[in-house]
Amino acid sequence: MTTISVEHVRKSFGKVVAVDDLSFATPPGAITAFLGPNGAGKTTTLRMILGLVTPDTGRVTVGGRPYRALEQPLRQVGAVLEATAFHPGLTAEAHLRALAIAAGIDEARVGEVLDLTGLDGAGGRRVRGFSLGMRQRLALATALLGDPGLLILDEPANGLDPAGMRWLRGFLRAYAMDGHGVLVSTHVLAEVEQIADHVVIIAAGRLRWSGPMPEAASLEELYLEVAG
Numbered sequence: 224m225t226t227i228s229v230e231h232v233r234k235s236f237g238k239v240v241a242v243d244d245l246s247f248a249t250p251p252g253a254i255t256a257f258l259g260p261n262g263a264g265k266t267t268t269l270r271m272i273l274g275l276v277t278p279d280t281g282r283v284t285v286g287g288r289p290y291r292a293l294e295q296p297l298r299q300v301g302a303v304l305e306a307t308a309f310h311p312g313l314t315a316e317a318h319l320r321a322l323a324i325a326a327g328i329d330e331a332r333v334g335e336v337l338d339l340t341g342l343d344g345a346g347g348r349r350v351r352g353f354s355l356g357m358r359q360r361l362a363l364a365t366a367l368l369g370d371p372g373l374l375i376l377d378e379p380a381n382g383l384d385p386a387g388m389r390w391l392r393g394f395l396r397a398y399a400m401d402g403h404g405v406l407v408s409t410h411v412l413a414e415v416e417q418i419a420d421h422v423v424i425i426a427a428g429r430l431r432w433s434g435p436m437p438e439a440a441s442l443e444e445l446y447l448e449v450a451g
C-alpha cells in the first residue's frame with residue numbers, strides 16, 4: 224500500500240492553528256501535488272505524515288499505519304524535506320553508504336541510487352562542493368535508498384536547472400507508473416500542471432480542494448479561486 228491518509232487532523236503551536244480538521248488521501252500509483260499559500264500548513268502536514276510532529280487530534284497513516292509504527296520506514300517512505308543537511312566533508316557515496324549500513328540496506332543500492340539520480344559521476348566528490356541542484360539530487364538519492372513505495376518531496380524543483388526539472392518530471396512519472404505513490408509540495412503551479420495526476424489544496428490549515436488534476440480550467444485559476 225502506497226497511500227497516505229490524513230483524517231480530521233488538527234495541530235496548533237501555542238495560539239497558532241497550523242492545521243485545522245484536515246482530511247485527504249493520496250491515490251496509489253499517482254503523483255499528488257500538495258499546494259497552498261505560505262503558512263498554509265503544508266510542511267506541518269508533511270512532518271506529521273513522517274512522524275516528526277504529533278497531531279493534537281486526528282490520525283495520519285501511511286499504508287494504513289502511523290509512520291512511527293512502520294517496521295521498515297525507509298523501505299516504505301522516502302522523504303526529501305526542505306534544507307536537508309549533509310555532512311560537507313563526506314563524499315556523496317560515503318554519505319549514502321553510511322545511511323545504507325545504518326538502515327540494513329545492501330550497499331550495492333548506493334551505486335543504483337547515484338545512477339538513478341544522475342549523480343553517478345559525482346559519487347566520489349565531497350558534498351561541500353555540490354551545487355544546490357546536486358544537493359537536491361543527493362537528497363532524492365537518499366530518499367530512494369530503501370526503494371520505498373512512497374516518496375514525499377518538499378519543493379523538489381528548487382535549485383534544479385531546466386534540464387534538471389525535465390529529468391525530475393520524467394523520473395517521478397516513471398516512478399508513479401511503477402505503482403509508487405508520490406506527494407509533492409510546491410509553489411510552482413506550471414510544474415505541477417505538467418506532472419501531477421491529483422491535487423490537494425489547503426489554506427489556513429484547512430482543505431480547500433482535492434481531486435484529479437483539472438483538465439479544462441487552468442490550475443492557477445482554480446488555485447487562486449479556492450486558496451488565493
Ligand SMILES: Nc1ncnc2c1ncn2[C@@H]1O[C@H](COP(=O)(O)OP(=O)(O)OP(=O)(O)O)[C@@H](O)[C@H]1O
Pocket residue numbers: 236239240241259260261262263264265266267268
Ligand atoms: N514549530 C513551530 N512553532 C510555531 N509555529 C509554527 C511551527 N511550525 C509551523 N508553525 C506555524 O504554523 C503555520 C503553518 O506553517 P507551515 O510551515 O506548515 O506552512 P507551509 O504551508 O509549509 O508554508 P510555506 O509555503 O511558507 O513553507 C504558520 O503560521 C507557521 O508559522
